Amino acid sequence: MTFPIFMQHLTNGISLGSLYALIAIGYTMVYGILRLINFAHGEIFMLGAYAAFYLITLVALPWYLAFIVAIIATCLFGMLVERGAYRPLRNSPRISVLISAIGASFLLQNLGIVIFGGRPKAFPSIPMFNNIVNIGGVSIVSVTFYIPIITIGLLIALVYVINHTKVGMAMRAVSKDYEAARLMAIDVDKIISLTFGIGSLLAAVGGIMWGLKFPSLMPVMGLMPGTKCFIAAVVGGIGNIRGAVLGGFILGLCEIMIVAFLPALTGYRDAFAFILLIVILLIKPTGLMGETLTEKV
Amino acid sequence: MKKETKLNILAIVIFIGLLFVFNKTFDSYKIRILNLCAIYIVLGLSMNLINGFTGLFTLGHAGFMAVGAYTSALLTMSPAMKEMNFFLKPIVPWLANVEWPFLPALIMAGVMAGIVGFLIGAPILKLRDDYLAIATLGFGEILRVIFTNTQSLTNGALGLKSVPNYTNVWWSFGTAIFTIIFMVFLIKGSYGRALKAIREDEIAAEAMGINLFKHKVMSFVMGAFFAGVGGALLGNLLGTIDPMMFRFILTFNILLIVVLGGIGSITGTVISAVVVTVAMEGLRVLDGDIDIGSFHIEGIPGMRMVVFSVLLMLVILFYNQGLMGTNELTWNRILGKKRLQKSLERQVK
Numbered sequence: 001m002t003f004p005i006f007m008q009h010l011t012n013g014i015s016l017g018s019l020y021a022l023i024a025i026g027y028t029m030v031y032g033i034l035r036l037i038n039f040a041h042g043e044i045f046m047l048g049a050y051a052a053f054y055l056i057t058l059v060a061l062p063w064y065l066a067f068i069v070a071i072i073a074t075c076l077f078g079m080l081v082e083r084g085a086y087r088p089l090r091n092s093p094r095i096s097v098l099i100s101a102i103g104a105s106f107l108l109q110n111l112g113i114v115i116f117g118g119r120p121k122a123f124p125s126i127p128m129f130n131n132i133v134n135i136g137g138v139s140i141v142s143v144t145f146y147i148p149i150i151t152i153g154l155l156i157a158l159v160y161v162i163n164h165t166k167v168g169m170a171m172r173a174v175s176k177d178y179e180a181a182r183l184m185a186i187d188v189d190k191i192i193s194l195t196f197g198i199g200s201l202l203a204a205v206g207g208i209m210w211g212l213k214f215p216s217l218m219p220v221m222g223l224m225p226g227t228k229c230f231i232a233a234v235v236g237g238i239g240n241i242r243g244a245v246l247g248g249f250i251l252g253l254c255e256i257m258i259v260a261f262l263p264a265l266t267g268y269r270d271a272f273a274f275i276l277l278i279v280i281l282l283i284k285p286t287g288l289m290g291e292t293l294t295e296k297v
Numbered sequence: 298m299k300k301e302t303k304l305n306i307l308a309i310v311i312f313i314g315l316l317f318v319f320n321k322t323f324d325s326y327k328i329r330i331l332n333l334c335a336i337y338i339v340l341g342l343s344m345n346l347i348n349g350f351t352g353l354f355t356l357g358h359a360g361f362m363a364v365g366a367y368t369s370a371l372l373t374m375s376p377a378m379k380e381m382n383f384f385l386k387p388i389v390p391w392l393a394n395v396e397w398p399f400l401p402a403l404i405m406a407g408v409m410a411g412i413v414g415f416l417i418g419a420p421i422l423k424l425r426d427d428y429l430a431i432a433t434l435g436f437g438e439i440l441r442v443i444f445t446n447t448q449s450l451t452n453g454a455l456g457l458k459s460v461p462n463y464t465n466v467w468w469s470f471g472t473a474i475f476t477i478i479f480m481v482f483l484i485k486g487s488y489g490r491a492l493k494a495i496r497e498d499e500i501a502a503e504a505m506g507i508n509l510f511k512h513k514v515m516s517f518v519m520g521a522f523f524a525g526v527g528g529a530l531l532g533n534l535l536g537t538i539d540p541m542m543f544r545f546i547l548t549f550n551i552l553l554i555v556v557l558g559g560i561g562s563i564t565g566t567v568i569s570a571v572v573v574t575v576a577m578e579g580l581r582v583l584d585g586d587i588d589i590g591s592f593h594i595e596g597i598p599g600m601r602m603v604v605f606s607v608l609l610m611l612v613i614l615f616y617n618q619g620l621m622g623t624n625e626l627t628w629n630r631i632l633g634k635k636r637l638q639k640s641l642e643r644q645v646k
Contacts, residue, residue, distance in 0.1 A: 106609070110599055
């Protein structure tokens with residue numbers, strides 16, 4: 001393998017990894033606060049991409065405006081999903097909430113099929129993101145560079161919000177202890193709703209980037225990235241934002257590199273994430289950066 | 298003999314008589330639905346054993362079904378049929394000339410699924426709740442990916458065509474009745490009580506001397522066994538299988554049955570398996586065009602699944618016990634004996 005080709009794989013891996021990281025943060029935040037796998041997160045990601053697609057093609061908004069409106073709309077929709085599918089079950093057994101999450105995911109997916117149609121749609125090409133850059137014999141689509149930059153920017157903003165604002169402090173309090181937070185006059189429902197909003201915002205950005213990178217939209221497109229990103233969050237240590245980023249990068253890089261170095265295993269590409277998940281869970285059940293949990297009796 | 302046992306035997310005899318009539322009078326489409334009902338009863342019960350009675354939330358059922366379906370299909374197909382199927386890459390030699398009758402193939406399908414269940418279950422059953430759910434979901438997907446890639450064993454993405462159609466109402470309902478009886482004895486016995494204890498409180502159960510690992514693995518392997526048998530019945534009913542059949546959506550359908558029937562109820566699962574299967578066929582109307590007088594409603598493909606997703610959401614949000622909760626429908630309840638007895642007791646007091 002020549003150096004330029006290796007660099008090409010590396011940039012692709014980093015860009016895919018940062019996409020995964022972006023979506024994994026949504027999982028990790030929701031899990032950190034509610035102890036719940038938000039199965040519908042992949043569908044929120046799908047809706048973000050479709051929202052941008054329709055705003056550009058049907059409403060004919062300029063792309064930057066379309067992206068902003070799509071992100072805000074998806075963000076609100078994520079909060080709506082929380083209110084409809086999760087809030088009524090706040091005091092129910094975990095299995096009920098898990099089933100509700102799976103149900104919400106399937107409902108959104110099937111609604112997607114009914115409303116958007118089952119056939120793939122082509123995401124519009126935007127010159128700024130889709131032109132091909134040539135660096136030292138390596139030709140790379142420019143969106144590959146933008147994705148890590150955007151991810152890092154959002155990540156810095158997010159870490160700032162969580163560590164240095166009142167809302168962030170409230171979030172940390174709720175994730176540590178629900179009841180105690182409530183006693184300290186924190187509006188727990190509002191904070192949870194907000195967490196879903198932020199998670200959905202990141203998922204929407206991820207969805208749009210995904211659309212730019214792999215320009216084919218399908219109602220079931222959220223399923224695989226959604227599951228993989230959850231795995232990334234678990235691998236990094238769920239509830240830990242830095243862990244989610246680490247997990248996302250590990251997953252993205254490994255996936256690309258496996259296909260690059262061992263082409264015979266290409267067919268097993270989708271199984272890799274699950275194998276990684278199971279290995280990590282067996283070796284370090286709380287993930288790479290997770291805290292060790294003490295058993296509650 | 299107790300009165301309940303008599304009634305049970307009577308019910309089974311009447312049911313077999315009915316089946317005989319159905320088999321003679323129904324057209325092939327209706328018989329297929331009838332078969333699907335029985336298969337979904339087997340699958341629903343197998344999932345309920347793990348999810349409902351033992352409280353281990355697993356989502357890997359489609360994987361076990363795939364193992365069963367492929368095992369039985371490969372064992373029952375004639376050597377000539379296999380040669381026609383495997384035109385891209387020849388089948389592995391040790392399977393090329395095998396042709397078994399249906400019953401041993403069915404049992405083998407279950408055993409293979411059980412073995413896979415053990416290999417998967419033994420390392421991951423110490424995980425809990427969501428982690429277990431996602432790990433089993435992962436294993437289901439891994440199995441599917443493996444089946445897509447082992448060309449000389451499973452014919453890869455092309456799948457297997459002209460699998461012999463052995464499944465008829467006798468096979469499917471025979472299996473379903475056997476499964477129901479097996480489950481009833483299992484749940485009523487000491488194993489069942491141990492499983493329920495694990496579901497209610499793992500730590501307390503362990504303190505009472507229940508071997509957690511043994512019981513969990515046992516429940517998981519038995520669930521996998523019946524899932525494999527159900528998958529085999531399905532494969533030999535449809536006549537063609539491919540890896541795409543065994544996606545997560547199949548697990549979702551079974552989960553729907555278990556949740557609607559009540560997580561932890563045998564009769565609930567049986568009833569909801571029949572209702573859901575019939576409704577899934579009945580609601581196909583929604584996917585096609587509807588004409589009411591001069592009104593024409595254009596059909597929307599996929600509407601059916603929306604209805605089912607909404608149904609699942611409504612049940613879990615507003616009535617999360619499902620149809621039966623953890624209760625069973627017994628003869629006493631049907632005949633209203635309990636109420637009578639209670640009112641008598643009250644009068645005596």
